[in-house]
Amino acid sequence: MxxxxxxxxxxxxxxxxxxxxxxxxxxxxxxxxxxxxxxxxxxxxxxxxxxxxxxxxxxxxxxxxxxxxxxxxxxxxxxxxxxxxxxxxxxxxxxxxxxxxxxxxxxxxxxxxxxxxxxxxxxxxxxxxxxFMRREPPPGGLVCFLRLAEDTEVEATIRDIGGGGLAIVATRSAVKFAVGDVLAGCRIELPDIGEVEVSLQVRHVLARGSLGYDATQAGCEFVDLAPAAQRKLFRYLLQLDRDQLARRRRDE
Missing domain, CATH: 2.30.110.10 (Electron Transport, Fmn-binding Protein; Chain A)
Incomplete structure (x- = not known):
């Protein structure tokens, strides 16, 4: 050698x-x-x-x-x-x-x-x-496609995301969240990183006027997250932190 x-x-x-x-x-x-x-x-x-x-x-x-x-x-x-x-x-x-x-x-x-x-x-x-603390993605910058049936997906906005889960907002008329439900085969398109497939277990549900008349929010935990998906999520969260740090420096 x-x-x-x-x-x-x-x-x-x-x-x-x-x-x-x-x-x-x-x-x-x-x-x-x-x-x-x-x-x-x-x-x-x-x-x-x-x-x-x-x-x-x-x-x-x-x-x-x-x-x-x-x-x-x-x-x-x-x-x-x-x-x-x-x-x-x-x-x-x-x-x-x-x-x-x-x-x-x-x-x-x-x-x-x-x-x-x-x-x-x-x-x-x-x-x-x-x-990993929960991070807020840029407004409108991250969505989760919830698989409700074999050929049915509903688009939900991701309000915050972390290493263990996320909070999503969807219309009540499109999906009814219930604590304990597991939503399998959901998709998240991470900017500059690629798509990840995740399964989500609903931990709490919130419906309030500030979200809009037909809006409901669910706090979800990742279930059986695959190593490849985990690596992509970690990269995205680190990127969010780098972007946040860069913004702080620009504002100083």
Whole structure:
């Protein structure tokens, strides 16, 4: 194996302190979570620092000082990864979002196949679903398509959304929410991320004049959220927080 380059300095770019209390900096704990990711064959989303292009990869192996990930087949993308100041990874494991950055990377091999070897990150965001506060999407920016029958969908506005659930508003004439009901096969189109399918269990129902004469609101919990859907939701929530932080800076 080739000689490893020096470990980079601490990356301070992740939301600029917005989630500081959820960062892990203990090397042993970071390795533990990375090893869990590798053992569970969890997919990671990777992108070069400063780029909007991302792709899925796999964490192949973790040892005391390094980790190995699968390499992209596109040579231009691989070159971008190799030259990036930092390579950013996002994934999820057991209802928690994990986010870390590391670099520089260098070409190596894993079990006889090409792999990208990187230094162990010096810190990691470890954020469980319950720790995501509810966020309000931009007005009119997010809807949920409720599947009421095999060929019937009703559009509901999402008032707020978090790691564990959401609040939706729909017309009472179109759907009657009842506490305990499970709405399976619902769809949410996350801007710049893609569609996720979720099942929702109604936890409480609110009907009041401020919502409109024919409007009703339901607070719902995600049920049996698939790992892929969970990763997309985590990415969307982090993006909402980044946007909120950027707006605060502009207003200062």
């Amino acid at each position: 080739s000689e490893a380059p020096p470990v980079p300095a601490l990356d301070l770019a992740d939301l600029d302190g917005y989630y500081d209390k959820f960062f892990i900096e203990d090397a042993g704990e970071i390795r533990h979570h990375l090893q869990r990711l590798a053992a569970a064959n969890c997919a990671l989303t990777a992108r070069a620092d400063g780029s909007q292009d991302s792709m899925s990869t796999m964490l192949l192996q973790v040892d005391a000082t390094s980790l190995w990930v699968d390499v992209p087949t596109n040579r231009a993308l691989l070159d971008a990864w190799l030259s990036a100041h930092h390579l950013r990874f996002e994934g999820s494991l057991d209802r928690a979002a994990l986010r870390f950055s590391c670099n520089p990377g260098w070409l190596d091999s894993h079990e006889g196949r090409p792999a990208l070897r990187l230094p162990i990150p010096v810190r990691m965001l470890y954020l469980q679903r319950r720790e």
